[in-house]
Amino acid sequence: MTIEINEKVPGLGIHHIAVQTHDLQASIRLYRDVLGMRIVNEWGPPERRIALLDTGDGAHIELVAPAGAVPLAVSESPTHPLLHLALTTTNIRSAVEKVRKAGYEITLEAKDVQLGPVRATVAFFIGPNGERIEFFQTN
Numbered sequence: 410m411t412i413e414i415n416e417k418v419p420g421l422g423i424h425h426i427a428v429q430t431h432d433l434q435a436s437i438r439l440y441r442d443v444l445g446m447r448i449v450n451e452w453g454p455p456e457r458r459i460a461l462l463d464t465g466d467g468a469h470i471e472l473v474a475p476a477g478a479v480p481l482a483v484s485e486s487p488t489h490p491l492l493h494l495a496l497t498t499t500n501i502r503s504a505v506e507k508v509r510k511a512g513y514e515i516t517l518e519a520k521d522v523q524l525g526p527v528r529a530t531v532a533f534f535i536g537p538n539g540e541r542i543e544f545f546q547t548n
Contacts (some may be wrong), residue, residue, distance in 0.1 A: 425461065425469035426494055428540055433458055433474040435537040440470055443511040444496070444504075464496065493533065493541035501530045501546040507533050516541070521548070 430436040440446045453459045458474045479528040498504045501519045519531040528548040
C-alpha cells in the first residue's frame, strides 16, 4: 500500500493523553478542581481506576491509577516519550496563578516566545505525578 506523504489521516486529532498517576485522587483534584475539567467517564476495578476528563475543546486527559502499590517510575531520561502535556488557555497568567495558589510548583513563569511565525506565551508547572504541564496561549 502506498500513501502520499501529504495525505492527512481522515479525522486526525487528539482524543486523549494518558497520565499514569501516583495518586489518582490528587490528580483528579488538579485536573477537575483546579483546572476545571469535567469527568466524562470512570472505569476499571477498584485497584486500577481510570478517569477520563474533558479538557473543554474535544480532547481528553485519561488519569490512570497506579498499578499495584507502586506506580511506574517517573523517567528523567531525555528520551522518555512523553516530554510534557500542553494545555491551551486564553489567559495564561490567570492559569499560572490558579495552579500556584493550589500549591503546584511553577518551573517556568509565563514567557513570550516566537515559534516560527507563531507568537505565543508559555508557562510550565509540575503536576502531582511529576508530569510536566505546559500552559500555551497564542498571541
